[in-house]
Amino acid sequence: MSLVLGDKWRGRVSQRTAQAVRSAAAELGYRPNLAARNLRLGRTRTALLVVPALTNDYFARVYTGAARVAARNGFGVVLYPSPEGVGPAPDPFSSARAALDGVIASSMAVEALDAISGDPAAGTAGLPLVMLDSEPGAAGAAATVNLDLADGMRQVVDHLVALGHRRITHIAAAVDSWTFQVRRDAFDAAVRGLSGAVGGREPAGLSVEQGLQAARRALTAPGPRPTALVCDDDLLAAGACKAVRRLGLRVPEDVSVTGFDDLALATAVEPELTTVRLPADEVGARGMAALLAALDGHAPEPADVLPVHLTIRGTTTAPAEG
Amino acid sequence: MSLVLGDKWRGRVSQRTAQAVRSAAAELGYRPNLAARNLRLGRTRTALLVVPALTNDYFARVYTGAARVAARNGFGVVLYPSPEGVGPAPDPFSSARAALDGVIASSMAVEALDAISGDPAAGTAGLPLVMLDSEPGAAGAAATVNLDLADGMRQVVDHLVALGHRRITHIAAAVDSWTFQVRRDAFDAAVRGLSGAVGGREPAGLSVEQGLQAARRALTAPGPRPTALVCDDDLLAAGACKAVRRLGLRVPEDVSVTGFDDLALATAVEPELTTVRLPADEVGARGMAALLAALDGHAPEPADVLPVHLTIRGTTTAPAEG
DNA sequence: ACGGGTAAGTTATACGTAACACCATCGAGG
C-alpha cells in the first residue's frame, strides 16, 4: 500500500494523503500480509540457524547474538534442526517452514547441514551460507566466523606451565568437529615446545558424566599422575573436578582443571572454573552480520577470527611439590 | 501442483501421471514456494513461542519440546522476543517475520506478550493462545499448561521436615510471575501447618549471584540460623551453596539446600543438588499439542497440570543437633 | 496563452500456489 511507499517515496505521495492513509490503517487495524509480501518480493528476511542443540548454553548464546543483529535489521531467525534429530521430516516441506534468504551453520552440526542440503524440500540449495566455528575456506561458504581457539589453548597451557605444571592431560572432546581438532593441534603444539612437559590425551563425549569418566581414567592410569587437566569445555571440566574429588584429591591443590566456554556453570561450581571465555553471542552476531552483508551484495570478509580470553578463577594453582 | 493433489486426491489423478510429475519434479529440482502456499492457504503452520531468554536452560528445554511436536506435525516455531528486549522493533514489521497461526507464551514473559499484543504489527491479535506456567483461566488463553509447583514445594518441605529441619528459609525469586507466587503460597502453607517450624523468606533475583547474596543475608540475620534453604530455582540454589561455604559452613551438614528445575547445573555442582525436576520439554510439548488441537477446532483441555518429582541428591541431610 | 515539466494519484500486473469448474474420454447399462 501507499503507506509503505510513503516511507520511502517522499516525492510520490503528499504529506496529507500519507497521514490519511496512516490514520485509516491504524483505525482499521490494517496489517500487511507477510506471506503476500514475501511472495511479491521473493525474499523473506529470514535466516536459518543450524546448530546441534539449544540446550547447550553456547548455542543458545550464538542464537541470541544472531537474533539480536537480525532483529536490528528486520530479519528473523529460525532454527534447525528440530530436536527430532536429523532424520527426514514426516512432511517433506516441514524441515524449514519459512522460506529462507540465507543459512548460518555451525560446524558442529555438519550432519544436519548435509541433511538439509541434500533434502530438496529444505530449499537451502544455492543460498548464501555462513559457517561458524569452521575451517576457513569451507566449501560453499560465503564467509566463516571463528574463534581463535588455538590461541585460547595456548593461553591455557602457558598459564599452567607458568604455574609450574609439566604433566598435563588433555580431556578432549571426541567429536569430529574442526573446533576440537584445532584444540587438539594447539595443545600438542604448545606441549611439544616445552622441555620436560608431558602431554597426554583422554577422549570423552561432551557431558559432565563423560568428563568425570575421562578424568578418572587419566588420573588412575599407570605412571605419574597428571597435575593438570585441560578440558575441551566447561561441562567436561565440571566432570573432571568431580572425578578429582572422588579420588580423594583436591581442586586445585592436587589437580588443576581448566575448561572452555565460560558457561553459567563455570561460576556456579566451586571452586569457580578457570576457563577460556568464548564470546558465543559475538560469534552469532558476526555470523548474521556477514550473512546480511552477503545478501546485500557486499562481499563480507571471508574469514573472521574472534579473540578469546583466559579467565583465571579458582581451579588452577601451582602444583604441589613432588 | 498435481503432485500435492496426488497426495490426497487419489481418485483425481492416475498413478501414471502422478509418477511422471514426481519424477519431473525431482529432475527439475522443483520446490514449492512457501510464501505462495502460505498466501493461498491463509495459514503458515508456524507458531510463536514467547519466552524470556533461551540462555535459561529451562526455556531452551521448553522450546525443544515444543519444536519436537511441532516438527512432527509439519509446524515450525519462531521465538520472541528478539533478545533486544521488549522495546519496539526498528522496523514495525520485524517483530515476527513469519505470519503466525498461533502463540504459546510463558507467563514469565508477560511483558513481552503484552508488548506484542499491543503492537498491531505483530499480528497476534485474535490468534489462538496457549499459556505456559500461568494461572489457569488466564484471559484470552485457549488453554494453559502448568506444573504442579505447589505439590513440588510441598514435597520439598515435607522432605526437609522429615529429615528434622524446622528453621527453613525460602530463597524466593522476586519475580512477578504466577509460578513464583505459587511457590510462595505453597511454602507458606506447608510451613504453617507444622508445629515448631519457622519459615522465613529472602527475596532474590534469578541468578547464582543473587542466590549467593540472599542466602548470605538469610544465614547472617539475627536470631537462630536456618538449617535449610529452599530456593526457587537451581541457579539460586547454586548461589546459596556458595554462600554457605563462604561463611565457613558445610553443605549439607550445616545447611541443607534445595532447588527447582534440575538443570544440567544441578549435577555439575558438588554436592549434587537436591531439586525438584521440572519436565520443561514436556511443558513445551503439551503446549504445542494444545495449540495444534485448538487450531484443529478441537477444544483442548483448558488446563493441563503436569506432575513434578523431588530428586533427592547430595545437598540435603538431617540437621546437626543443636 | 500555450506547452512542458513535475508532483500526485490511479490502474494493472505478476509473484506461485490451491481449489474449483469445466471438458474429454471411455465403459457399462438400458
Place this chain on the structure above:
DNA sequence: CCTCGATGGTGTTACGTATAACTTACCCGT
C-alpha cells in the same frame, strides 16, 4: 445404439502485496 456416470486432465481464478506504467492536475517559464 445412445446416454449417463465415472474417471482423468485442463483452465481459470484469487490470495495481498509492490511496483511499473499510465493519467491527471498544477505551476511556471517563455
